[in-house]
Amino acid sequence: MPRELTQNRIQKIWIPSKDDKPAVPRRAGGPYFTNSPTVIVMVGLPARGKTYISKKLTRYLNWTGVPTKVFNVGEYRREAVKQYSSYDFFRPDNQEAMKIRKQCALSALTDVKSYLLEEGGQVAVFDATNTTRDRREMILNFGKENGFKVFFIESVCEDPNVVATNIMEVKVSCPDYKDCNKTDAMEDFLKRIECYRASYQPLDPDNYDRDISFIKVIDVGRRFLVNRIQDYIQSKIVYYLMNIHVQPRTIYLCRHGESEHNVLGQIGGDSGLSSRGKKFSGALSRFMEEQNLKNLKVWTSQLKRTIQTAETLSMPYEQWKALNEIDAGICEEMTYEQIKERYPEEFALRDQDKYYYRYPTGESYQDLVQRLEPVIMELERQENVLVICHQAVMRCLLAYFLDKSADEMPYLKCPLHTVLKLTPVAYGCKVESIYLNVEAVNTHRERPEQDVKRGPSTLMRRNSVTPLASPEPTKKPRIKSLDDHMASTSTSLSGFAASDISTAGQPLLGKACLT
Amino acid sequence: MRGCGQSWGRDRAVCMTNCPTLIVTVGLPARGKTYISKKLTRYLNWIGVPTKEFNVGQYRRRCVKIYKSFEFFSPDNEEGLKIRKQCASTALNDVQQYLSSEGGQVAVFDATNTTRERRNVIIKFADQNGYKVFFVESICEDPDVINANIVQVKLGSPDYADCNTDEAVEDFMKRIKCYENSYETLDEVLDKDLSYIKVMDVGQRYLVNRVMDHIQSRIVYYLMNIHITPRSIYLCRHGESDLNIKGKIGGDSGLSERGKKFARHLGDFIHEQNIKDLKVWTSQMKRTIQTAEALGVPYEQWKALNEIDAGVCEEMSYEEIQEHYPLEFALRDQDKYRYRYPKGESYEDLVQRLEPVIMELERQENVLVICHQAVMRCLLAYFLDKSAEELPYLKCPLHTVLKLTPVAYGCKVESISLKVEAVNTHRERPENVTVNRSREEALQTVPSHL
Numbered sequence: 001m002p003r004e005l006t007q008n009r010i011q012k013i014w015i016p017s018k019d020d021k022p023a024v025p026r027r028a029g030g031p032y033f034t035n036s037p038t039v040i041v042m043v044g045l046p047a048r049g050k051t052y053i054s055k056k057l058t059r060y061l062n063w064t065g066v067p068t069k070v071f072n073v074g075e076y077r078r079e080a081v082k083q084y085s086s087y088d089f090f091r092p093d094n095q096e097a098m099k100i101r102k103q104c105a106l107s108a109l110t111d112v113k114s115y116l117l118e119e120g121g122q123v124a125v126f127d128a129t130n131t132t133r134d135r136r137e138m139i140l141n142f143g144k145e146n147g148f149k150v151f152f153i154e155s156v157c158e159d160p161n162v163v164a165t166n167i168m169e170v171k172v173s174c175p176d177y178k179d180c181n182k183t184d185a186m187e188d189f190l191k192r193i194e195c196y197r198a199s200y201q202p203l204d205p206d207n208y209d210r211d212i213s214f215i216k217v218i219d220v221g222r223r224f225l226v227n228r229i230q231d232y233i234q235s236k237i238v239y240y241l242m243n244i245h246v247q248p249r250t251i252y253l254c255r256h257g258e259s260e261h262n263v264l265g266q267i268g269g270d271s272g273l274s275s276r277g278k279k280f281s282g283a284l285s286r287f288m289e290e291q292n293l294k295n296l297k298v299w300t301s302q303l304k305r306t307i308q309t310a311e312t313l314s315m316p317y318e319q320w321k322a323l324n325e326i327d328a329g330i331c332e333e334m335t336y337e338q339i340k341e342r343y344p345e346e347f348a349l350r351d352q353d354k355y356y357y358r359y360p361t362g363e364s365y366q367d368l369v370q371r372l373e374p375v376i377m378e379l380e381r382q383e384n385v386l387v388i389c390h391q392a393v394m395r396c397l398l399a400y401f402l403d404k405s406a407d408e409m410p411y412l413k414c415p416l417h418t419v420l421k422l423t424p425v426a427y428g429c430k431v432e433s434i435y436l437n438v439e440a441v442n443t444h445r446e447r448p449e450q451d452v453k454r455g456p457s458t459l460m461r462r463n464s465v466t467p468l469a470s471p472e473p474t475k476k477p478r479i480k481s482l483d484d485h486m487a488s489t490s491t492s493l494s495g496f497a498a499s500d501i502s503t504a505g506q507p508l509l510g511k512a513c514l515t
Numbered sequence: 516m517r518g519c520g521q522s523w524g525r526d527r528a529v530c531m532t533n534c535p536t537l538i539v540t541v542g543l544p545a546r547g548k549t550y551i552s553k554k555l556t557r558y559l560n561w562i563g564v565p566t567k568e569f570n571v572g573q574y575r576r577r578c579v580k581i582y583k584s585f586e587f588f589s590p591d592n593e594e595g596l597k598i599r600k601q602c603a604s605t606a607l608n609d610v611q612q613y614l615s616s617e618g619g620q621v622a623v624f625d626a627t628n629t630t631r632e633r634r635n636v637i638i639k640f641a642d643q644n645g646y647k648v649f650f651v652e653s654i655c656e657d658p659d660v661i662n663a664n665i666v667q668v669k670l671g672s673p674d675y676a677d678c679n680t681d682e683a684v685e686d687f688m689k690r691i692k693c694y695e696n697s698y699e700t701l702d703e704v705l706d707k708d709l710s711y712i713k714v715m716d717v718g719q720r721y722l723v724n725r726v727m728d729h730i731q732s733r734i735v736y737y738l739m740n741i742h743i744t745p746r747s748i749y750l751c752r753h754g755e756s757d758l759n760i761k762g763k764i765g766g767d768s769g770l771s772e773r774g775k776k777f778a779r780h781l782g783d784f785i786h787e788q789n790i791k792d793l794k795v796w797t798s799q800m801k802r803t804i805q806t807a808e809a810l811g812v813p814y815e816q817w818k819a820l821n822e823i824d825a826g827v828c829e830e831m832s833y834e835e836i837q838e839h840y841p842l843e844f845a846l847r848d849q850d851k852y853r854y855r856y857p858k859g860e861s862y863e864d865l866v867q868r869l870e871p872v873i874m875e876l877e878r879q880e881n882v883l884v885i886c887h888q889a890v891m892r893c894l895l896a897y898f899l900d901k902s903a904e905e906l907p908y909l910k911c912p913l914h915t916v917l918k919l920t921p922v923a924y925g926c927k928v929e930s931i932s933l934k935v936e937a938v939n940t941h942r943e944r945p946e947n948v949t950v951n952r953s954r955e956e957a958l959q960t961v962p963s964h965l
Contacts, residue, residue: 003808005769005801013816014804205720226721229739232878239736242726321864332858361767361829367818381729 010349011366012358036149037116038233040125041139043154045200046193047166049220050155053241054127055427057153060240063400064373065366066122066233071112073128076104084176087188090195105135109142116148123233124148131200133208140212151234152214153241154203162220163193170426203227220246240377246424249383250293251401253394254419256305257281258440261333262416265441268325268332273308276438280417281312283436287419288313288386297385299323299375306388317388322371325390329362336445351448354410365410368396376400391443394420401429411447416440534647535614536730538623539637541652543698544691545664547717548653551738552625553924555651558737561897562870563863564620564730567613571626574602582674585689590697603633607640614646621730622646629698631705638709649731650711651738652701660717661691668923718742737874743921746880747790748898750891751916753802754778755937758830759913762938762964765822765829770805773935777914778809780933784916785810785883794882796820796872803885814885819872822887826859833942833961837954844957848948851907862907865893873897888940891917898926908944913937938964 003016040057042050054070061068080100081089089097105128115121130136136152143150157163167189171177177185203209203216205227215238216225224242229235257277261269273281288296298315300306301323310317331339331346340347343360350357358364363371372393379385379397387397391414399409401422414420417440421432538555540548552568559566578598579587587595603626613619628634634650641648655661665687669675675683701711706724712735713722721739726732754774758766770778785793795812797803798820807814828836828843836844840857847854855861860868869890876882876894884894888911896906898919911917914937918929939962947956 005804005808007801013799014801016808222725224721224723226723226739228719232875235736235740235878238739239732242723242735243732321867370818378729381732 009345010353010357011364012360035122036147037121038123038149038151039112039116039139039143040123040237041130041136041150041152042125042127043130043136043152043203043214044156045131045196046129047163047171047189048155048157049166049217049246050129050153051127051170052166052246052427053153053155053217054125056244057237057240058123058125059400059403060376061123061233061237062403062405063369063376064236065369065406067120068123068125069115069121070125070127071108071115073101073105073108073126076108077101078175080104087192087195090192092195092199109139113142113146117146129196131196133201149230149234150213151230151237152203152212153237154214154216156202156216156218157220159219215241217241240380243377243380245381247383248424249385250291251379251384251422252288252291252386252419253397253414253422254284254386254388255390255394255414255416256300256303256309256388257284257438258416259305262441262443265335265337266333267336267339268328270303270305272304276417276440277305277309278312280436280438280440281309283417283438284309284419285313287434287436293384295384297382298388299385300388301325301390301393303390306390309388320375322375323387323389323393326365326368326392327359327362329359331359331362354447355406365392365396365406368392372396372400402431403428413444415442415444533620533730534645535619536621537610537614537637537641537646537648538621538734539628539634539648539650540623540625541628541634541650541701541711542654543629543694544627545661545669545687546653546655547664547714547743548627548651549625549668550664550743550924551651551653551714552623554741555734555737556621556623557897557900558873559621559734560900560902561866561873562733563866565618566621566623567619568623568625569606569610569613571599571603571606571624574606575599576673578602585686585693588690588693590693603636607637611640611644615644627694629694631699647727647731648710649727649734650701650709651734652711652713654700654713654715655717657716671923712738714738737877740874740877742878744880745921746882748876748881748919749883749916750894750911750919751781751883751885752887752891752911752913753797753800753806753885754781754935755913756802759938759940760965762832762834762961763830764832765825767800767802769801773914773937774802774806775809777933777935777937778806780914780935781806781885781916782810784931784933785812790881790883792881794879795885796882797885798822798887798890800887803887806885817872819868820884820886820890823862823865823889824856824859826856828856828859832964834958837957841954841957842950845948845950845952848944848957851944852903862889862893863903865889869893869897899928900925910941913940938962 005014006017007014040054042054044050051070051072051074054072058068058070077100078084080103088094091097108126108128112124112126115124126139130139130152140150142148164186167186168182171189172180172182172185177188180188203212203214205214205216205225209227211228213228213230213234215227218224221242221244224238226238229238257273257280259277260271260274261267262277263274296315298310298313298317300310300317300319302319302321303324306323307317307319328334331343334342336347346360350359355365358367375387376397379387387394389397392410394414395409395412398404398412398414398420404412415435417436417438419434419436421434423430423432538552540552542548549570549572552570556566556568575598576582578601586592588599589595606624606626610622610624614622624637628637628650638648640646662684665684666680669687670680670683675686678686701709701713701724708725710725710727710731712724715721718739718741721735723735726735754770754777756774757768757771758764759774760771793812795807795810795814797807797814797816799816799818800821803820804814804816825831828840831839833844843857847856852862855864872884873894876884884891886894889907891911892906892909895901895909895911895917901909912932914933914935916931916933918931920927920929941962943960945952945956945959947953947959
């Protein structure tokens with residue numbers, strides 16, 4: 001007998017009604033798949049962009065709904081060895097240091113295991129040099145013992161300019177060098193790199209490493225070698241890595257000028273600009289001219305108000321249907337007051353969980369993220385771009401660039417007539433907010449008071465890592481000795497109890513795509 | 516699609532003129548170059564990038580009516596070399612015609628192109644015409660794969676129409692040998708400034724060099740996701756729904772009694788087929804999920820598989836649409852592929868929405884997709900290489916499963932009716948599509964319903 005279906009009230013997803021938690025976003029269907037979690041392992045000499053890639057990839061995967069976390073072994077080392085003295089620590093003949101460094105790696109792997117098996121993680125990025133076969137062998141075994149897939153990302157670069165730039169951007173200002181001047185820091189770091197060079201065994205696709213899954217990124221993306229992609233997530237990672245670049249550029253995000261619906265407090269629809277909205281378009285045009293950019297691309301949605309705004313710029317622009325505002329379904333063109341009156345339950349449900357909530361016959365923020373993924377991918381490929389879009393859409397895009405969680409995303413402030421200028425810097429994104437001095441209504445609704453019943457469990461949330469702050473330190477006790485550590489890593493694969501852990505945030509489909 | 520050059524909703528002719536792209540295959544015979552060429556062409560056309568392949572072997576067959584033996588390809592056969600060079604030239608002329616005068620965006624130049632000299636000729640040609648060049652090299656030394664290729668596609672080629680299998684295989688192997696000595700693979704140093712992808716051992720490994728733009732990036736992604744492992748894709752619609760019976764479109768109704776019966780029959784069918792590791796996908800609409808529930812196996816819900824959004828016409832019958840929106844109704848009949856319902860979608864939008872589904876279908880093996888009429892038409896058009904004009908009129912009746920199996924360069928289709936009655940929801944294009952047509956003319960082809 002086929003099971004009866006009910007529609008989950010927040011996501012409007014049909015699920016068999018025997019489930020006792022209809023409000024929890026989850027995959028539909030029978031037994032839950034245990035998708036093998038994936039460990040991404042960085043490989044490469046220092047200053048080759050491993051941490052840059054780790055953080056960016058993590059941000060991207062989290063935004064698309066794949067719970068991902070970076071484990072940077074350098075940070076574990078800084079915890080263990082409070083004060084960095086010099087590159088001598090990294091000399092291959094420094095036995096004491098070697099011991100500490102190995103412990104740190106093992107400690108990080110323990111945390112990886114915990115994250116993937118007990119904390120709902122799907123992907124862990126193990127960020128370290130991992131330049132020797134021995135070290136990689138150890139990680140492969142670790143993966144095998146725990147049922148994790150392993151995917152290596154090696155960054156190879158011998159352009160001295162690139163290496164020097166990296167060192168200046170992120171190394172001289174790192175905690176290790178807080179008491180040094182730039183020149184000394186640079187000099188020490190270059191010697192640090194040399195310590196690794198003699199023992200560096202690059203991935204060898206023709207022989208030794210022909211059976212493992214990896215991508216070699218050569219010369220900052222000029223060339224790639226891809227070996228044995230196993231599954232969907234590895235394929236997406238490869239595609240992403242092939243589309244990102246490090247050319248300096250700026251992304252401008254703004255909404256259309258104030259629209260007639262905005263003035264009336266109506267959501268959605270396809271109205272034209274108000275007179276203040278038109279004034280904003282003029283101001284935007286002058287602003288962009290002042291920015292004096294070579295080669296600016298301008299993108300709009302296919303709704304009238306963004307196109308009208310772009311028209312004033314007198315430059316070519318591209319229309320993307322994917323940039324259209326969130327579809328409010330039956331609530332289209334209503335004011336919030338009207339919605340509250342006519343659909344009080346829907347109104348309340350939305351405040352309960354604004355990210356997962358789908359308007360009846362409409363969309364949710366989660367749907368928006370899925371829709372916007374090709375836009376993000378193309379933004380990564382491009383250089384200077386101005387995106388003229390809408391409130392919910394802009395929140396989603398901003399959340400990607402600023403690494404905001406699903407929880408925060410629907411409440412990010414994106415006021416009318418304000419341009420956000422995003423510039424990549426170090427490991428993150430600098431944001432400048434520029435109000436163009438044309439009055440407009442405020443369309444921002446704050447998160448309601450905390451007495452509103454919270455929706456799905458925190459397992460649904462993605463990690464929130466603010467770009468330039470240090471990642472949350474792991475709370476695990478420091479491991480005193482290697483022996484203690486070996487004793488504590490008796491592995492038993494704790495069954496991946498999937499009942500609450502759903503990757504409902506998958507843009508494309510439920511979990512199976514991760515197999 | 517072979518529409519008006521309007522690609523995928525994104526590139527507007529009003530803004531920039533995109534350089535056309537010339538994709539050039541490289542590799543010994545029987546390495547899958549034509550397979551890749553045809554598949555890539557089909558994919559690019561489906562997503563709205565006008566693409567055409569130019570197979571030099573076909574030019575050669577037109578020129579040299581009868582194929583005698585591998586000796587034609589011998590490196591010291593001067594006459595043969597002359598003809599082959601001429602054929603390549605003719606093909607390049609046609610490429611130029613297609614890209615510069617016929618609105619083509621991508622041309623796939625399918626030949627061995629195994630020498631640097633030949634490739635330089637092509638690069639020069641492209642430079643002169645302002646085309647970007649992207650090489651796709653296929654390298655494979657696995658004798659099993661090569662043999663399988665020969666059996667699948669070479670034996671049936673016109674060249675070997677009068678040979679038996681053994682003779683054909685023997686000759687073809689000698690043909691391959693003719694190319695081997697002069698084969699210059701794309702080189703890390705010598706070709707470092709070219710844009711290319713090397714596909715090794717049928718996708719085990721890839722080397723990608725200097726991807727220049729969006730289209731090249733999409734091509735690389737596509738090539739990295741396709742495979743040649745034998746498998747079948749089953750497409751069907753949900754069982755007959757309550758709205759179907761009333762002749763209404765869209766909505767989110769449940770299955771009728773006959774629809775439920777179909778679901779049960781589908782379950783039986785799936786079990787009988789005994790398919791290894793079958794994945795089942797549905798949309799997020801009740802009727803497909805109800806259908807899947809009857810199968811008793813795990814399934815995945817994709818919002819991307821939802822039926823086309825009919826906007827203001829949701830849950831109306833065609834009669835009601837004619838009554839309330841006669842103009843829209845006529846416009847739709849004029850260009851059913853591009854027509855977007857007010858506040859709704861077009862088939863063109865659907866294709867964009869379904870692209871990730873197609874990509875994942877390429878990655879997967881055996882899959883059953885339970886979807887909807889317009890969605891199924893889009894997916895079917897991809898597999899069967901149907902144009903934008905044909906797509907919205909493909910027949911996808913209720914209670915019928917289409918089994919697609921890749922074979923040679925294309926797809927075999929088997930249509931299996933599961934013998935449960937259902938309404939017909941297929942509306943042919945009426946004769947009169949003008950906006951001032953009568954109600955009768957508009958409703959001429961509406962199938963009967965309650």
